[in-house]
Each structure stands twice: as C-alpha cells, then as structure tokens.
Amino acid sequence: MRTERKNRGEVMRFFATAAKGTEGALRDELREARFREVRADRGGVHFEGPIEEGMRACLELRIAVRVLALLAEFEAETGEALYEGVSRVDFSPYVDPQRTLAVRAACKDSRLTHTQFIAQKTKDAIVDQQRKQLGARSSVDLDDPDLGVFVHVVRDRASLYVDLSGESLHRRGYRKRIEEAPLKETLAAAILRLSGWDRQSPLVDPMCGSGTIPIEATLWARDVAPGLLRERHGFERWPNHDETQKRRITDMREAARARVKSEGPFVAGSDVSPQAIETAKQNAKAAGVRLHFSRADVRDVEPLEPPGFIVTNPPYGERLSGGEELYRGMAEAFRRLSGHTVVLLAGTPEISRAMRIRPSKEITVWNGPIECRLFSYSIR
Ligand SMILES: C[S@@+](CC[C@H](N)C(=O)[O-])C[C@H]1O[C@@H](n2cnc3c(N)ncnc32)[C@H](O)[C@@H]1O
CATH class of the missing domain: 3.30.2130.30 (VC0802-like)
Structure with missing residues (x-):
C-alpha cells in the first residue's frame, strides 16, 4: 500500500x-x-x-x-x-x-x-x-x-x-452560563475587529447579555490567547502527539502567558436584566478578567470620557423585548453620543431605520443561520 x-x-x-x-x-x-x-x-x-x-x-x-x-x-x-x-x-x-x-x-x-x-x-x-x-x-x-x-x-x-482544534474554538471555556441569544465568542471577536476598535479607547456594550463582547474585548486588548483558557485541543488527542510536540505546545503556552498585559483599557457592559448582569460577572470571573458590569437601560447610556466605542447586539426577532419603541429610544440615546463610534450587529432592518443616520460602514455577517448587518456610525 x-x-x-x-x-x-x-x-x-x-x-x-x-x-x-x-x-x-x-x-x-x-x-x-x-x-x-x-x-x-x-x-x-x-x-x-x-x-x-x-x-x-x-x-x-x-x-x-x-x-x-x-x-x-x-x-x-x-x-x-x-x-x-x-x-x-x-x-x-x-x-x-x-x-x-x-x-x-x-x-x-x-x-x-x-x-x-x-x-x-x-x-x-x-x-x-x-x-x-x-x-x-x-x-x-x-x-x-x-x-x-x-x-x-x-x-x-x-x-x-x-x-486540529477538536471542539469548536468558540468554546473558550469561560462561558459557564448563558443568557438568551448569546453571540458565539468567535463572532464577538470578529465584530470587535471589524468595528475598527483600537484596543485602547473605552468600550461599552449597553445590551451585554452574557457579557461576550466586553469579555472578548478585554481578552483581546490584554493579549490573552484564547487557547490558554481551553483544557486541550484536538491534536493533543492524536497518537503522534509525542513528548517533542508536548514540549512545543507547552513552550507556546508559556510564551503566550508571558505576553499577557496586566492592564487593559476601560471596558464595560450593562443590561436591563439583573440576571444577565449576574451571568456576565460570573463569565468574566471564569475568564480571569475584571470588568465593569451594571444594570441599566440602554436608553440611559452616558457618553464615555474620552469618547470611545459602543459595540452591541440589540435584541430582535421572536425574543425582541421592546420592539420599535426600544429601537427609537436606543437610537436617540446613541445619536447623543457625539465623538463616539457606535457599532450595531442588527438582525432586522428596523434597527438601522431607527438610527436615521447614514452608517459609515455596513458589512453582512452571519450569526449562525441568521443574516445580519454590522453597521458602524461615527456620531458627530
Ligand atoms: C441579543 S441579546 C445580547 C447577547 C449578548 N451579546 C451575548 O453574547 O450574550 C440582547 C440583550 O439586550 C438586553 N436588553 C433588552 N432590552 C434592553 C434595554 N432596554 N436596555 C438594556 N438592555 C436590554 C436583553 O436583556 C439581552 O440580554
């Protein structure tokens, strides 16, 4: 043979x-x-x-x-x-x-x-x-x-x-609990990169659910390799994963650990649901990052000092809580944030209609089977 x-x-x-x-x-x-x-x-x-x-x-x-x-x-x-x-x-x-x-x-x-x-x-x-x-x-x-x-x-x-990965790489290992319609960690990471965030400006997700966007933002800004949080990868279960390979991955993990920055920029999350805030806090703790989570309505979102980024995934579809009225209030609050960049992962056109301003960028991304638009707004 x-x-x-x-x-x-x-x-x-x-x-x-x-x-x-x-x-x-x-x-x-x-x-x-x-x-x-x-x-x-x-x-x-x-x-x-x-x-x-x-x-x-x-x-x-x-x-x-x-x-x-x-x-x-x-x-x-x-x-x-x-x-x-x-x-x-x-x-x-x-x-x-x-x-x-x-x-x-x-x-x-x-x-x-x-x-x-x-x-x-x-x-x-x-x-x-x-x-x-x-x-x-x-x-x-x-x-x-x-x-x-x-x-x-x-x-x-x-x-x-x-x-080589084994279990899907979105399973970082830190999400112990989830709230309704959580984003996959890999998609949250993609949205953050597509948002143009510089990893230094303050960033808030005012509808943070399980906390995926703020947690991924902090891990990225502090250069925490996502594989450090996982127990093992697929290739570690192969017969050819011998002592030499084990040493190589141990060395890579050590090098990755040495790169982790002890401090990161201001990153926060808020949500109207007290249960979501509890979940987000627990997930951040499991990920080993300290973050600011608080209970608040998105319509009361305050400007950041210095101005920064709002990156969020508003509710939509069957699970929508608030409907048009929520979108109108949310859009009004966002339009007040002059100097900020507002990035919305929208699963329905109603969200961009409510914003009533032209996005500086629009990208189609798929959240599982759902076709979404990622809108970026530079608020003047
Ligand atoms: C699609 S989920 C966000 C999922 C999140 N990205 C995650 O990965 O878990 C939308 C969130 O918006 C929250 N929400 C709904 N109405 C809100 C409001 N008026 N103010 C703040 N948050 C609200 C819900 O509680 C829910 O957690």
Whole structure:
C-alpha cells in the first residue's frame, strides 16, 4: 500500500474556518499574527507552515472556528475513487484503534451528492486500513471524537482534512452560563475587529447579555490567547502527539502567558436584566478578567470620557423585548453620543431605520443561520 504521510517539519496547508462574512477579519488576524501564505476564501482562510503553525493557530486565533490540516486532494467522481484516495493516506499518526473517530462531509457541483454517503465511504476506508495494519478499528463517536475528519468534494475533487482544534474554538471555556441569544465568542471577536476598535479607547456594550463582547474585548486588548483558557485541543488527542510536540505546545503556552498585559483599557457592559448582569460577572470571573458590569437601560447610556466605542447586539426577532419603541429610544440615546463610534450587529432592518443616520460602514455577517448587518456610525 502506498501511503502519504506528513513528516515533522514538512510544510502543511491549513484551512481556518470562520462564520460567513468574517473571513476578511480572520485573514487580517492571521496576517497580524505572522502566519504565512494567508489567503481568504469562502468560509475561511488558507495558510501554510509546519504542523506547529497549526497548533499555534488553535492557541492564538480569536475568530477561527476550526483549524483544519489538509492531508490529501484527489479526484473523487465515484465512491470507489473516494475510497481509494482516502486509503492512500496513512491515518496512523492521527488515530489508533483505541481512539474514536468522526467524519463529516460537504459537497458541491459534484457527481457525489450525498454527504452521508461520502462520510461513510471515508470512514470505511480509514477503519479498513486500521484493520489491515493493526487487526482492530476505531469506533465512531459523533459527539466527542478523538479525531475529526472533514472531507469536502467540490467539482468531483476531494479535499481531505483532519481537525486540529477538536471542539469548536468558540468554546473558550469561560462561558459557564448563558443568557438568551448569546453571540458565539468567535463572532464577538470578529465584530470587535471589524468595528475598527483600537484596543485602547473605552468600550461599552449597553445590551451585554452574557457579557461576550466586553469579555472578548478585554481578552483581546490584554493579549490573552484564547487557547490558554481551553483544557486541550484536538491534536493533543492524536497518537503522534509525542513528548517533542508536548514540549512545543507547552513552550507556546508559556510564551503566550508571558505576553499577557496586566492592564487593559476601560471596558464595560450593562443590561436591563439583573440576571444577565449576574451571568456576565460570573463569565468574566471564569475568564480571569475584571470588568465593569451594571444594570441599566440602554436608553440611559452616558457618553464615555474620552469618547470611545459602543459595540452591541440589540435584541430582535421572536425574543425582541421592546420592539420599535426600544429601537427609537436606543437610537436617540446613541445619536447623543457625539465623538463616539457606535457599532450595531442588527438582525432586522428596523434597527438601522431607527438610527436615521447614514452608517459609515455596513458589512453582512452571519450569526449562525441568521443574516445580519454590522453597521458602524461615527456620531458627530
Ligand atoms: C441579543 S441579546 C445580547 C447577547 C449578548 N451579546 C451575548 O453574547 O450574550 C440582547 C440583550 O439586550 C438586553 N436588553 C433588552 N432590552 C434592553 C434595554 N432596554 N436596555 C438594556 N438592555 C436590554 C436583553 O436583556 C439581552 O440580554
């Protein structure tokens, strides 16, 4: 059997996935963190480097949802061709029969049209290889696998990836409780970067819910790598995660800890719900950051001194509390904040209509299945 194996030091191709509309923000983040061969694409950003760069991406990136490493690309017009292509890759570095496996698939403009069939064929090829080599096979665990495999078939060509991140990177580990309609941590981080915040000016979220935006703002401003808050990543569950790799990730974690700034800018959150404030406080404590949280109505928002940023995600849809009247009052309060930048993640056009001023920037971003607009207003 001819196998394709990735050796240490070899340059690998990675794909960091991102929420739709945030790919540009993730590209900027990767460039700023000095990753190489960075290129934005639909649904994520490509980059390259040795395996350690993939590990570093899991530790440092705030906007990426997953970090995938490309193992092979091949023609897959039929189930047999797919099976053959997967069989040529040596999976022993990534999974052994004592560990579990899950395969996910996506396809587009291809002869193979059933994602479940693609996932099944891929899984069969991996476990048949294990049986031949080792006389035993991994079992499947769809909830918490030791190895996640992704196969994307586009125009009859398959790209086979392993997932370095394991659990989705939005699960930083600090959100012990949530309130209604919480933003994913990765989307909050993307919104903050897209808002143009300089990480120094004061920032307030006056409808902070579980506190995600203020917490992510503080972690970013103080350069706390999000992976420091997570117990372990996917690659730490692979058989090839040997002593050398363990030392590398320990060194990376120590270097990241050394970069953390003890002080940050003024960041605060408020909400009309006392329960939300309690949740936000607990989450901030779990994240190890000190923040100002208070109970207040957004319509009473006060100017910041010096003027800074308001970044918020007003309620909308079925969960809306307040409706048009809330939007009108909120917009009036925001228009009084001269010298401030107001950034709103809006799930309904009613929010921008209520603002009655032209946004300086408007970007479409997806909050899960919901198409939203991110509006930036420079208040004069
Ligand atoms: C979409 S949620 C924000 C979610 C938050 N970004 C998070 O990650 O948890 C909207 C929040 O607005 C709050 N809210 C509703 N009416 C308000 C008002 N008049 N003043 C302040 N907050 C209000 C709700 O209590 C809710 O927590």
